Ligand code: SF4
Ligand SMILES: [Zn+2]
């Protein structure tokens with residue numbers, strides 16, 4: 531197969547774009563997809579201070595690499611979950627990547643914050659993932675606001691977004707459908723959240739990491755069986771294989787034609803959050819979710 | 831041929847395949863589910879592979 535742009539031997543085949551690319555042309559393709567996402571959805575500008583949620587996995591590292599290449603004002607934030615089997619490896623990848631690429635990295639340790647995930651897992655019956663996600667969202671948001679970052683960027687890719695969208699559609703979850711998208715504006719005590727990789731598949735970010743020489747974390751979280759959407763991702767791999775391009779068109783169709791209807795519904799219904807009495811974080815209850823988890827941990 | 835499957839670094843012996851696509855099919859993978867690497871170069875599904883090649887199949891998924 532020949533590169534669609536320059537006719538050299540292709541090293542990546544992308545049926546969804548009806549194209550194949552050599553290394554330099556793939557890098558250009560990837561960069562243009564990110565630029566298009568930023569421009570089309572007005573995610574941020576060069577004036578913004580952007581904090582990137584850096585898990586140490588391929589998507590967040592690919593995102594940081596690309597935004598730095600484009601010249602944006604970025605820093606990374608890694609949350610060390612204190613899971614012995616996976617956290618040290620993830621953290622190590624984030625640290626080495628940032629040192630090598632000269633990116634400022636902040637680290638928050640859940641152990642020191644009294645919220646180590648394995649200890650929380652011992653105290654609850656349901657899968658720890660929903661709490662883990664809640665804690666991460668809380669600290670990413672809080673850290674961004676406390677340190678005057680104007681944008682929080684995450685490495686969610688097209689596969690993540692499509693799987694989430696499908697699961698929301700499957701349950702006809704109006705509230706989530708109204709909120710889902712690559713841009714959540716800042717409001718009610720939340721920082722602006724963006725997903726600049728929403729046009730790129732997991733396969734494409736893996737290729738980017740290989741070509742750019744980014745070494746990413748492989749060690750799976752021991753609790754990942756509770757992680758969402760695995761099954762939907764497998765389903766969509768099958769669909770994409772039969773109908774290349776269907777993932778991107780499903781997601782774009784939602785953004786262009788579906789989402790408005792649902793966000794309209796939310797505006798009439800949503801409870802406006804007010805500050806948590808303990809920590810000030812926006813919440814619909816008196817005390818926010820994370821303060822309640824901390825209370826549970828302190829009560830032994 | 832000897833292949834290494836990452837991230838687990840399992841080795842596997844596969845015979846009677848002559849293209850990357852054939853190899854992926856034998857492993858039950860779609861082309862978008864793995865990178866296929868020979869001598870530090872990525873290979874597209876149409877590329878020919880040979881019995882004495884050393885090939886790495888790196889699974890893409892970060893799923894459970
Ligand atoms: S798999 Fe669950 S517990 Fe593990 S890091 Fe992800 S959300 Fe947290
Ligand atoms: Zn080219």
Ligand SMILES: [Zn+2]
Nearest residue numbers: 806809818821
């Ligand atoms: Zn609180």
